[in-house]
Amino acid sequence: MFGLSSYPPAPKRMAAALAMAAGLGCGAPTQAQVTFDVIGPHEYELPVGFKPFNVFVQYATFQDSNRLWDSRSKRKDAPGADVIVGMSKYVRFWSPESHPDIGIAYEIIVPEVSIRSSANRSSSSGIGDPLTGPAIWYKPSANATLGFQTFMQVPVGDSDVGGGDVWKNYSSLFWDLQLGKVSYTADAGFVFFGKSTDADATPGTIFHTNHRLGYAMGDVIEPFIALDYESQAAWTNKATGARNPRNHELTAGLGVMFKYYGNQSLTLRYSGGIEGKNRAATNSLNLKYAYAW
Template structure:
């Protein structure tokens, strides 16, 4: 069985931001370095991950790409995730995972009317799978697909179904450098208000350097484009960030990151602090 540090990354499979923050952060921007550095031919194991994000919605990009005042709300979101990993008996050269994710949402806005200044609840849960193989010892290629189910608390649910599908990769460049990333789409059904958001395309990339046994700093680059539909305009954003992955124990890690938007149009400006804790057993 491979060492536990090599099993941690898939525990960090990403997901769409929950209601209240989806327009502020690029799809799947929760991924970290080594996210898809995945093994094959291993014994089944389990992972629990807790994500936390603090987003300041002070600024937005308008239709001309200018930064203007946003809602001023502060969003604190959590994502609790359980993942089961295994290798099929019929083919030990591939890996498979299934996961269940429950979002937690809290939004504060002092400018909002009384009764709307603090909104919180359980967001729309997600479930889905990932499958991958290794074309070489230092490379991983795979595909993942998730369904987001509109059963969250009334005030934080998006009220529609979503499918999030993407290809992902990981490339170990020697002993120190690594590139992990994905590219995919998000399809949404019609919401209760009659509006169906357009198709979103996204890509996420992490470039890391293993400075020591415990510390791995990295740079993040994320991009997203959403098509216009049902009166909603075309929107896009390019985000960048910097972070540090701390390999605390063989079966645990903590990742810290700050992310901000470089450019965009009809999109909230990303201004977020992100925390991720993963535990393998």
């Protein structure tokens, strides 16, 4: 269904782009989940030499953060929070007439966040810090894609649910390989932080990598497995003297992608933490709806 060995018909072109749009620039607004873990199968299976089109994606993530990884990598129960994150995304895709062998996308993402704390029985909600930026890719072969993406997260969201006063940059390489019914898509990159005035310090850099392996059962249903990892360097909040030790987590998940009408898709996935340290343990249900026109 996603053959891209030549300039694809519109439905195939749209279907490939739907998968990609789901993952570009989607850093979670909390430390509860791995960066870019929203990606799904075919995320970066992308065409070149196509006419401009648009994609809208709506995400919903339900995260139970009432368990955490301690400093000895033991998972423990602890008062935490239930987090619901929605992300509304618009993406514009085009392939330059002067260089039809490459593809480009630019996107804007607006997070909607609701946090309910079980520790003090409080709740807050609002608009998180928006993200925006481009991606560029090419196809080294008919069944492979290689690209680069970079996004800025702007600290203008509601204070209760945003990321504070820190600017962030998400930069990563991404790749995709199609082997008949088997699909493999992945990325690896870093999250760089600007200096926080509140903390009088620069938060530690994050490394992340995300992998999806799917198997198509016909043209409509594709189950897949997910593997995600990230680690953040230690840093100290100079304003309070609090030290934030290095943290990391490895997660795994199972999901299924439904493709229909050529220009729409729905993806569902459960993800759970396997191993971690000094952070909330992932325990999430993730949904994604994408529409291209």
